[in-house]
Amino acid sequence: MDVESASINGIWxxxxxxxxxxxxxxxxxxxxxxxxxxxxxxxxxxxxEETAWAEWYRALxxxxxxxxxxxxxxxxxxxxxxxxxxxxxxxxxxxxVGLPAPTPARSxxxxxxxVGEALWDEGWPALVAPSVARPEGAVLCVFxxxxxVPGTTPMPPPRTHDEPPRVPQGMTT
Numbered sequence: 732m733d734v735e736s737a738s739i740n741g742i743w744x745x746x747x748x749x750x751x752x753x754x755x756x757x758x759x760x761x762x763x764x765x766x767x768x769x770x771x772x773x774x775x776x777x778x779x780e781e782t783a784w785a786e787w788y789r790a791l792x793x794x795x796x797x798x799x800x801x802x803x804x805x806x807x808x809x810x811x812x813x814x815x816x817x818x819x820x821x822x823x824x825x826x827x828v829g830l831p832a833p834t835p836a837r838s839x840x841x842x843x844x845x846v847g848e849a850l851w852d853e854g855w856p857a858l859v860a861p862s863v864a865r866p867e868g869a870v871l872c873v874f875x876x877x878x879x880v881p882g883t884t885p886m887p888p889p890r891t892h893d894e895p896p897r898v899p900q901g902m903t904t
Contacts, residue, residue, distance in 0.1 A: 743776035749803030765847030782868030789864035805889035
């Protein structure tokens with residue numbers, strides 16, 4: 732595929748159910764925007780706390796679940812050190828692989844999943860792309876073939892949220 736490589740080094744964020752296993756492997760693996768669980772599992776990270784919570788609120792809106800029913804949540808910081816990531820971080824880079832700018836609609840998922848899975852088939856360990864829920868933010872999809880993914884390290888302790896966090900600025904649902 733016509734993609735550039737990026738190096739991702741730094742702190743990224745991931746929220747999970749409160750008290751949950753930070754390395755939880757759902758069975759069966761879940762479908763998401765960039766992959767189908769039956770093909771490859773993935774861990775999703777956000778470049779900042781606001782983007783992590785925007786993605787959570789977007790998922791809740793999609794499912795119709797009130798925020799209070801999805802609590803508590805643990806917000807984890809992760810040290811990410813991935814020297815080679817497929818860079819789909821701009822509308823121009825998405826267009827090079829035949830994708831439009833992402834919207835919250837699940838109707839887009841198949842095209843994005845096909846690109847994500849093609850990148851994985853080509854040996855890319857991860858991809859970085861714009862956040863659907865907070866367009867000025869970024870998400871990192873790290874393809875997961877094992878419980879522990881090299882280059883991704885959780886940094887305890889998590890911050891537990893028993894009340895819904897503030898709705899992030901610039902969020903779209």
